[in-house]
Amino acid sequence: MLILQPPLIDSLPTAGSPLKTLSNLPKSAIPLAIADIASRSNSLVLVLVEKSQDAQQLVNALHFYLGQEHHLDAEGEADGSVDLPIVHLPDWETLPYDSFSPHEDITSERLKALSQLSDLHRGLLILPIQTLAHRLPPREHLDGQRFVLTTGDTFDLHTERRRLEASGYHAVDTVHEHGEFAVRGAILDVFPMGSQQPLRIELFDTEIESLRAFDPDTQRTITKVDSVTLLPAREIPLTETGITTFRNHWHETFEGNPRDCSIYQDVSSGLAPPGVEYYAPLFFNHMATLFDYLPNDTQTVRIGALHQALEQFWGDVGTRYESLRHDRRKPILAPEKLFVRTEELFSELKPYGSIEIRDPDTQHPRLRPLPDVTFDAKADDPAAKIKRLMQSGQSVVFVAESAGRREALLELLAKHGVRPEPLEQFSDFKPESQPAVITLGLLDQGITVDGFSIVPESQLFGRRVPQRRRRKQHEIATDLIVRDLSEIEVGDPIVHLDHGVGHYQGLETIALGHDINEFVTVEYRDGAKL
Template sequence: MTSSLIGPLTIPRQSGDRRHWSNLPGSASSLLIAETIAQEQQFCLVVAADMQSAERIYHELNFFLNAAGVEPSNLVQLFPDWETLVYDNFSPHQDIISERLRILNQLPSMTAGALVVPATTLMHKIAPPSFSLGSSLVLDVGQKFDIKDMRRQLESAAYRCVETVLEHGEFAVRGAIMDVFPMGTDHPYRLDLFDDEIESLRTFDPETQLSVNKVTSVRLLPAREYPLTTAAINRFQDAWHLKFHSDPRRCPIYQDISQGLSPAGVEYYLPLFFESSATLFDYLPEGALVVSEDIDATLRRHWRDAESRFESLRYDIEKPILPPEEILLSADQLLTACNLRPRIEIKEASHQQGDQFSFAQLPDVAIIERGQQPLEKLQLLLKQPALKILIITESNGRREVVDELLGRHHINTQIVDSWHEFLSHSAAVQLAVAPMERGLLLPASNLLVLTEQQLFGQHVLQKRRRDRQKDNAAEPVIKSLTELHIDSPVVHIDHGVGRYLGLQTLSIDNQETEFLTLGYQNDARLYVPVSALHLISRYAAADETLAPLHKLGGDTWEKAKRKAAEQVRDVAAELLNIYARREAKKGFAFPEPDEAYEEFAATFPFEETPDQQNAIERVISDMVTEKAMDHLICGDVG
């Protein structure tokens, strides 16, 4: 294969064939993988040394694959780790399980793209494809439907019956309506039944509980990575008796599974549910290419940690545990599985038989703080003829900061939206937004990619992104039913303080409508349509346990509102007096922020939150005028 950017690439084709890539600084290895996928329509299993490296490669592949003119999200997937320690008493979050099940169902049919996985995650034994691929259920509009039978099926698939569906793996039944949040989907679904038939299927917003779009069918994946059918429970019990000699009556996990429950930490007993477990390798499409970082040390360290934890926990008679070899692949087993497939190893050091590429070490372009020419290193690079530079920032806000900084030093820039657009544009310096930490230098093609980390000499946190459109965090208005829990105090604008008792479906004029049920004194009930959620606000006092309970139809609430209005008027009069005296007083006007201030602000390694940005702008606005200012800025860490 010949890449337009890199030149010839030799890709192993046969099982057992191996190649080595070495001396690939920065994100060069990700560009090579992206070129392999784009040019060869190849599927790659990319094995990263750890989760941090996996996330970094995932973002880099998504960015570089834009060069192929395809939607990256359909090509590159990140297989999430359970995020638990071996033998933990905790289970993974349902969103993690949902993403894993979605990927496992798609993986065998993928013909091109990449699955990025940390090496330690790849070690875990998982459910066989016969379960993950064969336990789904498709529901269609017009299909015959028995709600009691469906409820049993969902519970056997480990779905939880709840009052209000908010998370993956939950379902709720209210009369002839069933809500369910299938694993592997972005939205929950609402099934409206007419007699014994599905009349309509709609997505709905879990925050507002309002229906959104009509659909014709929905696929339900199991809610866990193990079954809870009668046959699976019996298999678990039989395997338990064979593996362990402790009294099962003293083992909470055994008792919970026997009752069809999903106890925390049961994932480390997963082999007991199946005749034989599997690994991620069993799901790979035919011809998959394995591309791995230097993972040997990571695998062996993880195996030693698992053995150590096993030795310290194995003597608990109430929680006997399986040995590491039954729940994990050893380092040697995993490396053997990699070597049975076409494989490329990425090595940091030079390799005698490794493929050589024309990448080079990234130049030092760090901004010189407090220097007369802070961008001197970058300006020297720009004197090289034909060199194209792409500077990547982590957000639009940071891109604007860098753009302004370059502009003040007479460096013209072009804003682009993708790697593909950068390659096709002729501007010497271009700016793009992507969650990338590493750049690259390709001298043969006169291409240099820089990130904020290279410019500012520090790590820019990618996870500090916030919605700048509107900050409603401090508002007492309830925007979402997820903000409420049963018995939480709420305030109705007309009826005062009550307690939220949940959702209820009522039939009015032969039309079923969802209502919030609020409880008041003397067991009185107030039913508020979901569409009137704006009439309800959170109880804003410090201690919810001391919230009063008003009487429907009483005058306590009206008296409280009148008293509050009087206090507001008194405070307003006092504030007006303070503001009037402040306006009459002359203060000191500071000069407008200069270039030194802007360069100092640009070194802040985070994107400012809306509150931070608002506070900064208001303080500066007052400082540059003669108006006396009086600001108190409060902040907390975390």
């Protein structure tokens, strides 16, 4: 990874020390500053941002700067060579008191993050401030419903099926999503929460003969594994004890006949109705907060107007509560049962050593925003801005989103006399001897650091990096998307999503009313044009 010398901050704060401030950093330099802080810290670093989108962009950038894009095993999990784990605790991405539950992949990522905190004493934990305000299940819920399967273990199919159902997994014909399982003879397929791939458990009588990760789309084996940890499928327990606790607390909290409420009826039947997460406090005798999961020596980094963002969140919660609280067939819990108030939250943060990054600016002596390097297909020399940057004495690191995009970018740049050297990962870059390189990463904004510039693909073509979130059943291969028309020539085959394969015929100017616009022309069989 890139080590800044001298560091941006002279010494890191410790518990009880005054809040330190980093100001005048360009916004694009914030991920680099956090990577620098985390690499020098011997503690877990909790990073708080204003919005969910900010958290995901920061995770992507930190993977690049810390050199972790290439440290994944066949299952997409960290292979153990990562010195600074990056843990993302996502928001539910639902409105307060919504009548639907978070996506299974979000729940999976949340449960994985919370389970990792038990053993995580150094690394990065990244989340939006409103996620910190959510009350959480107590740690014993995760610890009590987590179990490990190992090749050679005794495995009674009927018993384990019941245990999966009690943990919130549901039976299907074919496993595709987190929280699903399927039984076929002496084989049990399950998609564990927190795992990148589903797992196939093959039995010989009552013994686990093999554990294999497989592709949910092709159902083909990817790799063998020796053991796997199964986390609960939900943040609430649908066990007999959990349901009994829910029913008792319901009677203590709400008036009226519970038989009139579908939430109560579904939970009593062992089902998880949509939006049941907003009744989580009824399943436990006490709730936790994220502070109950954090090590005592945790350091925090606060980015942006967090107090204002949290107050806005509480305003939305109050508005939703007042509009929904009068439905007797669907009573809801008071906001304080579900969320931590602003004053209480910042009071809990106070004892931790904290750094605040505020007032993003462009006037930093070492870290500067990337100049305009847009690839202009209409110019005489489309790569003129890139060449100007290189001629100024700056070494340049081009960042492509994938291996396929790297090859396309290399071909495009070579057409215009720019030939960067392919680099396995950013941490291998040597600016003093490599004037231009290209590597992989999901980086949204570039930056100029001392004597070199980092140029992400998004700033070459003037578009944002797509956020890597949930696995989709039918994905479009991003390697194949045409980012800029300069990548293709007249006569090249091109695929339209709705109309199929045709041949690119260039741009055609068409007048529509008082407006004149350019349109892409694609020719199909028998001279048909689109």
